Amino acid sequence: MLEDRQVKVGVLGATGTVGQRFITLLSVHPYFVIHALGASQRSAGKSYPNAVNWKQTVPIPASVRDITVQECRPEFFSECSVVFSGLDSEVAGDIEATFRAAELVVFSNSKNFRRDPMVPLIVPLVNPSHLAMIPQQRALHSPPLKKGFIVTNANCSTTGVVIPLAALEKSFGPIESCMITTMQAISGAGYPGVPSLDIFDNVVPYISGEEEKIEWETLKILGEVVDDEGTKSFDMHSRHPLRISASCNRVPVIEGHTECVSVRFHRRPPPSPQQVREALTAYTSAAVALGCPSAPHQTIYVHEEPDRPQPRLDRDFQKGAGVSVGRVRQCRVLDIKFVVLSNNVCIGAATSSIINAEVAIARRVIEV
Ligand SMILES: NC(=O)C1=CN([C@@H]2O[C@H](COP(=O)(O)OP(=O)(O)OC[C@H]3O[C@@H](n4cnc5c(N)ncnc54)[C@H](OP(=O)(O)O)[C@@H]3O)[C@@H](O)[C@H]2O)C=CC1
């Protein structure tokens, strides 16, 4: 029984928005135990409470109060079976690569390795099968690795939208086109994030790099790992090209990204709104089947009320680990349109990394 074991983990970027969420979630985890914390030189050498500007709604967990924050160097994390990273993307690339080279296992939230052809980009409620790429990632590393690897999770807005898209493809086959308009929370930009004078009483219709990430990452996640005589690669949803257009906006919400989505299916006639509601509700993930303790029991909750989901009311449902969909209806231009809400710092960030690690342990990609 995994629950009887203790799996030592580390957190890089432990003082940041995502890092704090990692600590909150890991401190009550049934088998992960926080062993080491890393941040910048500004924080290193201080006890965690002295290093962090704690912004969570629960107190700093007792289990990390006496941990001294370290610089992000592998020697301080050598006893950790898993290292979670919530590092600033300015530094994540070099640090995570150094950790992998030191035979450490890294589950990252940062964008740096998402496009790497050897690195799985995994939304745990959609494509944990992409863990199949890890032996090749280790083998092609110079020198080849025995244990170390990097897995990334997706951009928070990509994560929210790709979960219902995967459910729809599972029931109705390929989606041909998808239009997405996001309304993204301020916490997506880290702390202190967008200045209050820019976001109060306002909407900012631009988030640098976000639209390109949603349009590209979705294809990698919904694609398959193909095996050509032992050489694996990602097919980028190329058998049925999916055209995606995203428009991203920052809105004065603290937590929870809302996205308005319209889709056109390849199949004719397309499914009805009621068939879509049923397919979304029925969708379950491999992570639940594997008994991963952080996976949400209901992957997608479909609201019948006409004015839901709403970030303030729905972002904490199932501890922010699932997604909420509402307003499923016919679209006069494409086929179907709906609204999806996902918690950007939970399933959009820390929770995804944690479930990815749980799946990797359940599938024995990591021996603990
Ligand atoms: N916020 C969100 O909703 C989401 C964020 N992400 C991604 O997760 C990552 C973290 O985001 P977020 O928590 O918002 O960012 P923050 O700015 O809140 O935190 C950044 C963290 O990186 C550390 N850091 C900064 N510079 C260095 C350095 N030179 N060496 C070591 N550590 C350093 C900081 O430590 P210190 O306190 O010492 O400066 C801090 O712990 C980013 O890559 C982001 O894009 C992904 C999905 C969602």
Ligand SMILES: N[C@@H](CC(=O)OP(=O)(O)O)C(=O)O
């Ligand atoms: N850019 C996202 C959060 C984020 O950090 O994205 P990424 O992990 O792709 O850099 C937002 O502002 O809401």
